[in-house]
Amino acid sequence: MKRATKKSISRRIRQAEAGAPALPLLTASELKSIAERILKLSNADETEVEIDVTTDALTRFANNIIHQNVAEQVLHISVRAVMDSRTARATTNKTDEESLRRVAAAAERLALHQPKNPGLLPMLGAQKIPKMDRFFADTAEAVPQERARAVTRVCKLAEKNKQTAAGIFSSGAMQTVLANSKGLFAHHEQTRSEFSVTILEPNSSGWAKANSPNIRDLDPDRLAERASGKAADSRQPRELPPGHYTTILEPSAVLDMVGFLFYDFAGTAVLDKRSCFNDRMGKKVFGENITLWDDVYHPFQLGAPYDGEGVPRQKVLLVDRGVPKNLVYSRATAKKMKAKPTGHGFGLPNEYGEAPTNLVFAGGDKSLDEMIRSTQRGILVTRLWYIREVDPYEKILTGMTRDATFLVEKGKVAGGIRNLRFNQSILKMLSNVEMLGPAVRAAGEESFEMVVPAMKIKDFHFSEMTKF
Amino acid sequence: MQDWAVRAIDTAKRRGASYTDARVMDIRQRDISTKNGEVGTLVESETLGIGIRVIASGAWGFASTDRLTQEGVDACAAEAVAIAKASALAKQSDVALAPEKPYVDTWQNPFVKDPFRIPVERQIEVLLNADKEMRRVKGVTLAEGSMTFRKIDQVFVSTIGSVIHQIKMQSGAGIVATSFAGSEIQKRSYPNSFGGQHALEGYELIEALDLVGNAARIGEEAVMLHSAMQCLEKTGTIILGGSQLGLQIHESIGHPIELDRVLGQEANFAGMSFLTVDKLRKLKYGSEIVNVVADARLTHGPGLGTFAYDDEGVPAQCTPIITNGLFTGYLSNRETASAIGEDRSNGTMRTESWNRLPIIRMTNVSINPGTWNYEDLISDTDDAILMDTNRSWSIDDRRYHFQFSTEIGWEIKGGKKGRMIKNPSYSGITTEFWNSCDAICSREHWTLWGTPNCGKGQPMQTMGTGHGAAPARFRNIKIGVAFAK
Numbered sequence: 001m002k003r004a005t006k007k008s009i010s011r012r013i014r015q016a017e018a019g020a021p022a023l024p025l026l027t028a029s030e031l032k033s034i035a036e037r038i039l040k041l042s043n044a045d046e047t048e049v050e051i052d053v054t055t056d057a058l059t060r061f062a063n064n065i066i067h068q069n070v071a072e073q074v075l076h077i078s079v080r081a082v083m084d085s086r087t088a089r090a091t092t093n094k095t096d097e098e099s100l101r102r103v104a105a106a107a108e109r110l111a112l113h114q115p116k117n118p119g120l121l122p123m124l125g126a127q128k129i130p131k132m133d134r135f136f137a138d139t140a141e142a143v144p145q146e147r148a149r150a151v152t153r154v155c156k157l158a159e160k161n162k163q164t165a166a167g168i169f170s171s172g173a174m175q176t177v178l179a180n181s182k183g184l185f186a187h188h189e190q191t192r193s194e195f196s197v198t199i200l201e202p203n204s205s206g207w208a209k210a211n212s213p214n215i216r217d218l219d220p221d222r223l224a225e226r227a228s229g230k231a232a233d234s235r236q237p238r239e240l241p242p243g244h245y246t247t248i249l250e251p252s253a254v255l256d257m258v259g260f261l262f263y264d265f266a267g268t269a270v271l272d273k274r275s276c277f278n279d280r281m282g283k284k285v286f287g288e289n290i291t292l293w294d295d296v297y298h299p300f301q302l303g304a305p306y307d308g309e310g311v312p313r314q315k316v317l318l319v320d321r322g323v324p325k326n327l328v329y330s331r332a333t334a335k336k337m338k339a340k341p342t343g344h345g346f347g348l349p350n351e352y353g354e355a356p357t358n359l360v361f362a363g364g365d366k367s368l369d370e371m372i373r374s375t376q377r378g379i380l381v382t383r384l385w386y387i388r389e390v391d392p393y394e395k396i397l398t399g400m401t402r403d404a405t406f407l408v409e410k411g412k413v414a415g416g417i418r419n420l421r422f423n424q425s426i427l428k429m430l431s432n433v434e435m436l437g438p439a440v441r442a443a444g445e446e447s448f449e450m451v452v453p454a455m456k457i458k459d460f461h462f463s464e465m466t467k468f
Numbered sequence: 469m470q471d472w473a474v475r476a477i478d479t480a481k482r483r484g485a486s487y488t489d490a491r492v493m494d495i496r497q498r499d500i501s502t503k504n505g506e507v508g509t510l511v512e513s514e515t516l517g518i519g520i521r522v523i524a525s526g527a528w529g530f531a532s533t534d535r536l537t538q539e540g541v542d543a544c545a546a547e548a549v550a551i552a553k554a555s556a557l558a559k560q561s562d563v564a565l566a567p568e569k570p571y572v573d574t575w576q577n578p579f580v581k582d583p584f585r586i587p588v589e590r591q592i593e594v595l596l597n598a599d600k601e602m603r604r605v606k607g608v609t610l611a612e613g614s615m616t617f618r619k620i621d622q623v624f625v626s627t628i629g630s631v632i633h634q635i636k637m638q639s640g641a642g643i644v645a646t647s648f649a650g651s652e653i654q655k656r657s658y659p660n661s662f663g664g665q666h667a668l669e670g671y672e673l674i675e676a677l678d679l680v681g682n683a684a685r686i687g688e689e690a691v692m693l694h695s696a697m698q699c700l701e702k703t704g705t706i707i708l709g710g711s712q713l714g715l716q717i718h719e720s721i722g723h724p725i726e727l728d729r730v731l732g733q734e735a736n737f738a739g740m741s742f743l744t745v746d747k748l749r750k751l752k753y754g755s756e757i758v759n760v761v762a763d764a765r766l767t768h769g770p771g772l773g774t775f776a777y778d779d780e781g782v783p784a785q786c787t788p789i790i791t792n793g794l795f796t797g798y799l800s801n802r803e804t805a806s807a808i809g810e811d812r813s814n815g816t817m818r819t820e821s822w823n824r825l826p827i828i829r830m831t832n833v834s835i836n837p838g839t840w841n842y843e844d845l846i847s848d849t850d851d852a853i854l855m856d857t858n859r860s861w862s863i864d865d866r867r868y869h870f871q872f873s874t875e876i877g878w879e880i881k882g883g884k885k886g887r888m889i890k891n892p893s894y895s896g897i898t899t900e901f902w903n904s905c906d907a908i909c910s911r912e913h914w915t916l917w918g919t920p921n922c923g924k925g926q927p928m929q930t931m932g933t934g935h936g937a938a939p940a941r942f943r944n945i946k947i948g949v950a951f952a953k
Contacts (some may be wrong), residue, residue, distance in 0.1 A: 056925055059555075062733045067553040070530040070927070072823040074517075091513035093534045106512050114507045115587040117595075121882050144554035152558045166735035169924045198736040207736075272503075272793070273609040273648035284640055313804055351508025351612070385739070388860040390893070390950045392653045398863045398871050398950060402739075419864060421871060423950050445737065463949050464895060466869035467742070 014122050025140070026053045026075070028187045033079065034095060035179040042104040044081035044111070045125045048180040048309075050347060052076045055140075056172035056329035059147040064155040064165055069144060080348060082123065085116040087349050096135055096434020124255035129312050130305045132190075133301065139191035139215040140173035147171070150195070154224040158199055162226050167197035170216055188304035193219045194443065198403060199227040203468070204237060204416055205404035206230025207383050208412055209252065209443045210323050213302060216414070230382060230404035234416025239465060240407060241308075242420065244455045246378035247460035248371045248408065251442035251452050253381045257426055258359070260389060265294070265318050266344075267333040268353025276395045277324050284322050286430040289364065292319040294328060294344070294356030300451045301358045308347030316342050316355060322431075330354040364436025364454035371435050371456040373411040378405040379420075379462070380413060387446045395426045399446075400466065420462040432458045469494065470633075472541050476520045479545035481627065485522035485552070487565065489626035491779060492518045492536075493822040498584060498620075500594040501614040504603065509614075510588070518821035520548045526562030527555035532823040560777040562930055565802040566812050568782055570629030575618045575776035577766065579637045579670030580593025583617035586671045591615055592672070595643070598683040602645040606685030607694075610646035614663060615639075615674060616920070622822075638772065638932065639673045639876075640666030640920055645695065651806060654693035654890065656686035656875055660711045661858050666918030666932060668674050668770040689888075696888040699877060701948035705849065706894055707941045709856030712874055713835065714917035714935035720898040721753075721760055722833040722933065723866035725789055725819040726816075726924075727798040729828075731807060737953075738924050739865025742793065743899070745808055751795040754902030756894040757838055762799055764815060764831035769916040771934020773831035780826055782815035789833065793903070807823035820929040827925050832916065834936030845907050847883040847899075853947060854878045854885065860950075871895040873950050893950035902941060907940035 027035075035049040053075045060068040078091040081104070088110035092103040147169040158165035171193040178186045194211035195218045207230065246398040249257070260274075269275035277285070295315040296303045305313050309331060316326050329337065330345025333353045343353040372380065379401075387399035403418045406415060437454035469492040476490035483708035494516045496868050503510040517534035518541060527554025533544040536683040583591075596922040602611035618638040624633050642664015646655040659665045659677055667673050708716065728734055743751070754760075761768075764775055764784035775784055780802055787797040798808055799816040817826040846854075862869040877892030916936040923930055 010627055055929065057551075060736075061558060062735055062927055063731070064558075065560050066527065067733055068530070068825055068926075069551045069555040070532075070825050071551060072532045072821055072927075073534065073544075075534050076515075088510040089512075091515075092516045093517065103514075110510055110512055110588060114510060114592050117506060124478050144551045145557070148554040155558055155714060164732065164735075166732060170927070200735060202644040205735075207722070222796070253487065272646075274653060275648060277731040278648060285594060349508060349510050351503040368688060386862045388862045390860050391891070393648070393651055395935075398860065398862045399864065400869070402865050419869075421862075421864075421869060422953065423871075464869065464871075466864045466866075467897065468864075468866060468868070 004431050007218065017018045025055055025173055027312055028175060028177060031175060035177055038079055038100050038104055039062055039179065039181050041101045042081060042110045043220045044083055046082040046181050048080040050078040050178045052174060052176040054172060054174040056170065057144060058168055058170035059144060059151055060168050061155060062166035064158055065145050066148060067093050068152055069426045077103060078401040079103050079365045080402045081106045081111045083108055084173045085118060085120050086111045086114050087120055089349065109212045120331060123180045123182045124184050124310050127186065127310050127312055128338045131187050132188065132305050134190035134302060136191045136214040138191050139171050140214065142215050142340035144169040145361050150220040152314055154158040154197060154220055154412040157224050157228060162233055163196060163228060165224065168194065169220060176304065184310045186306045186310050190302060193218055197227045199224065199231040201231045201235060203225045204231050204234040205403045206234065211449060233413065234404045236404060237411060237416035237418045240417045242462045242464050244373055244459040246456065246458050247455050248375065248378060248380045250382055250455060251440050251454050252444045253384045253457050254452045255442040256384045256387055256444040257397060257429065257452055258452060260387065261426060262357065262359060265327055266353050267327045267329040268341065268345060269335050270327060271336060274392060277394050283326050285324055285427055286322040288437055289401050289433055289434050290319055290322050290430050291362035293317055293412050295360045296358040298358065298360045298451060303358055307345045310347050311341050311343040311345060313343035316356065328354050357448060359450040361439045361452045363439030366435040368437060368454055371454065372408055372413060375408045376410060380410045390423060396423055397426055398423045420459060421464040423463045424461045429457055429460065434458055469623040469627060470631060471651050472518055472536050473623055475541050476518060476545045477625055477627050479542045480520060480549055482523045482949035483546050485524045485549050487523040487627055488520065489624065490518055490520045490621060491783065491822060493620060493622040496822060498617045498621045498624045500591055502599050503612050504610060505596065507592060507597055515630050515821065518544065518767055519819065519822045519824065520545050521825060522548045522552050523563050524549045524552035525556035527552050527559045528563060530825045550698050550806050563803060566629065566804060566805040568813065571777065571781060573776065573938065574633040576635040577668045578636060578769060581671035583639050583671040584619065592951040594679060598643045598679040601680060601683035602643065602687040605684060605691060607647050607649065607691035607763065608645050608687045613643040613679065615641040624779065624781055626781050630787045632781060634776055636668060636775065638653065638666060638671055639671060639910045640664055641670050641674045641677060641679060643679050643683055647690040651693050652694055654690050656690040657857055658682045658686045660917060661875060663920055666772055666920040667916065668772060668774050682886055692888055693876065693890045694892040699853065699889050699892040699951045701950045703944055704947055705852035705941065705943050706947065707845065707849065707852055707854045707939055710915050710937045710939055711914065711917050712856060712858050713937040713940050714860055716872065717760065717833055717835055717935050717937060718919055718933060719861060719863045720867060720870055720901065721789065722830040725798045726809065726828045727800045727804040728859060730798065731804060737926050742866045742868050746777065747795055748808060749794065749796055752793055752903065753790045753795040753899055753904045755792045756793045757908055758790050758793050758905055759836040760833065761836065762787045762831050762833045769833050769936065771832035771916045771919060772918040772932030773799065773934040778815040778817045779819045780811045780813065785815045787814045799830065801828050818931055820931055824929045825931040827929065828926065829931045830933040832934030832936060834916065835908065837911040837914040837938050840907050840909045842909050842913050845909060845939065845941060846880060846885055847878045849941065850882060852880040853892055854880055868898055871950060872899065891951050892947055895946045895949045904945065905941045906943055907941040907942055909940065914938040
């Protein structure tokens with residue numbers, strides 16, 4: 001590493017004082033150079049190196065002030081060694097020669113201390129990986145002052161409306177490389193930004209959230225206005241008895257429910273007999289209007305175009321008009337199940353195999369207003385919370401509504417209601433979808449982001465009510 | 469490590485910080501898992517870096533880096549100060565901290581066997597032997613096991629003069645047998661679900677668990693659950709096993725007493741709390757036999773919430789949370805203590821790693837043992853369901869309404885443990901639930917359970933917490949709602 005001089009230190013400090021990330025991200029060629037050094041130091045039969053470097057900053061506000069404001073830089077060097085049909089991994093965040101030598105040796109030593117795995121596949125050679133452009137300089141270079149100014153406007157809006165604001169505004173960037181001793185080299189870079197806001201009144205609240213690789217796509221003021229309006233509209237919530245209701249789930253609520261399905265589409269989950277699609281592949285499980293892909297290349301999606309072993313990701317049709325059609329496969333799972341790898345494997349060694357993490361629903365053309373207008377009596381849900389799986393095969397999930405739940409009567413929103421607990425099979429839910437909105441990039445709290453529509457669902461089961 | 473922390477606070481001071489603390493943490497971890505006779509995960513990791521927290525212009529800033537060079541640490545300290553100054557754009561008053569004394573100390577939790585010195589092949593062999601025992605049971609379709617070991621070596625330095633060096637060694641392990649048949653997936657875990665038991669101990673914890681000796685039993689129970697009686701929907705009496713009661717404490721006492729949550733600082737993500745400050749020393753939280761403490765001291769036991777000093781440099785303490793049923797205490801830090809009329813933090817600021825800001829976290833939030841012998845409690849119960857080992861948990865964002873389900877249940881009839889019950893669940897309102905507690909088992913049935921995966925904060929932090937609990941009985945509880953049609 002280049003030795004720091006007094007001049008370079010003061011330059012870095014000046015940059016940091018201006019609010020820029022303290023040190024810039026390592027470049028792809030710098031990461032490649034570290035990877036090459038490790039590959040040279042390794043004595044393993046085969047060696048794989050993954051290096052990620054991220055900068056992230058997050059401004060957090062509550063009670064109409066910024067109360068936490070953080071930034072981090074993290075380097076993650078991960079080395080996988082194959083020794084005589086056995087593999088193991090060691091990681092470090094130190095880049096000096098001795099640490100790199102030690103991490104390579106640790107992976108080799110660990111690999112030798114286990115039984116041989118006759119099913120272990122040789123590492124891949126060079127792959128043709130599509131280039132994805134998901135890096136935005138404005139996002140990578142966002143400064144805390146910029147986030148603070150947006151937060152200040154949001155807090156002022158809340159104060160003006162005699163409300164209280166809480167939330168986060170974050171931004172960051174990452175670079176990752178994957179290389180191995182068989183000639184594989186893959187690189188991906190992307191940025192991320194997110195704004196989430198809860199607006200509180202004494203007996204109600206509203207919420208809105210969005211994220212994007214491009215910070216310029218975010219509109220904190222508009223999101224705050226939406227959350228503020230929801231808090232005002234759900235004031236003095238009334239009690240509604242538990243039961244089965246026609247329920248309109250906004251995209252964030254749909255996201256947090258269907259996110260619980262993602263691992264069921266893993267080939268390994270079916271092999272292990274823990275998928276809800278055991279004995280159900282090729283059968284009608286959902287309604288005719290449910291079609292679902294995994295597609296990292298979708299314009300609303302994020303992520304690297306290759307998997308943990310460097311296999312290029314494929315677009316996979318998971319559900320076609322209600323029928324689960326395909327699973328996703330890592331290389332090893334594909335071999336066991338006589339299928340082809342789809343580029344969804346996790347880094348080895350692991351016991352979970354693979355998963356689709358870029359779910360995209362087909363969606364429909366109904367607006368939220370049309371769903372409300374067509375509902376005689378029902379419930380409109382902004383957001384769900386603390387969702388957990390009650391039954392893994394029937395896929396019964398439980399959870400709560402949160403931050404603005406409304407009664408819909410005679411085609412209109414008729415005011416806020418107290419929060420409800422649901423116990424609902426997601427298989428039944430996706431068989432009971434009466435209307436779908438356009439699929440959008442949604443953000444929630446229980447699942448990674450995906451592209452989902454709002455849904456109007458009949459007979460959604462709310463089992464109990466809470467006290468607010 | 470100490471030199472980097474000292475350099476960070478000196479740099480931050482020169483750049484205008486009125487207060488700084490810096491934490492250098494060196495963390496080493498080993499993760500091993502097995503599945504159906506094969507090794508799954510086999511990873512050793514290490515991470516070293518510094519987190520710098522400052523107050524400048526009356527507001528907070530935090531920055532972290534793993535570039536432990538003069539250039540990296542100085543730039544990180546300057547960035548923390550710049551962030552604090554940006555925070556000041558949206559402040560209403562200056563941050564004020566409750567006074568605390570400076571401490572210069574070194575502490576390490578006691579352990580007998582360093583898990584990193586135990587050969588990996590021996591650890592794998594234990595898991596594979598347990599795996600073999602589970603799969604020997606006809607009907608077990610998936611056998612899994614895992615071990616995790618973590619060593620945290622950290623130095624804390626602050627501008628009030630504290631220099632605190634702590635080393636914590638954690639160990640944990642568990643096994644799971646799953647059975648798929650017909651249209652049901654059933655599973656049993658030992659000694660607890662979601663990763664097993666974890667504590668601030670060495671490899672002696674793993675040896676004491678006897679994973680291999682319990683493997684066949686949980687395999688058989690997983691298979692037997694398919695033919696067990698379905699838990700019916702009704703209102704009645706339940707007896708909770710110790711590990712399930714530990715999670716019940718975590719969710720319905722531990723989280724609502726976090727003062728940052730009470731004061732609205734977690735409103736956007738983790739949520740708020742029904743325990744508004746007017747309820748302190750007024751609310752009847754539970755029945756008179758319910759006594760709960762938050763105790764981070766080693767004398768409480770080697771829990772995941774045990775330490776000598778928190779990550780704000782405040783010594784470990786024991787805070788009475790519920791005293792004879794009365795709500796008596798929150799978890800606080802130096803910034804929030806004054807909100808409840810206290811002049812000192814009770815020491816609950818904790819951070820996952822060097823790149824995370826310390827936030828208020830549970831330490832060991834435990835229910836004190838009662839007086840009942842377990843066999844006497846069963847004999848004394850006419851009609852109940854005994855529920856054990858958590859399967860799912862959910863609670864609203866103010867910690868009022870909860871629903872839990874467990875892996876297994878047994879019917880208690882006429883003072884005797886009878887038929888096995890599948891898919892047991894119960895639900896309720898926090899204060900109504902704790903006020904319905906009429907029996908808690910004694911010290912000999914009490915275990916300090918470790919919850920290694922508690923998530924909170926933005927960015928998210930995962931923290932280990934401890935929960936001492938013994939089996940306990942609750943009356944008039946809603947049962948079976950999770951599977952109601």
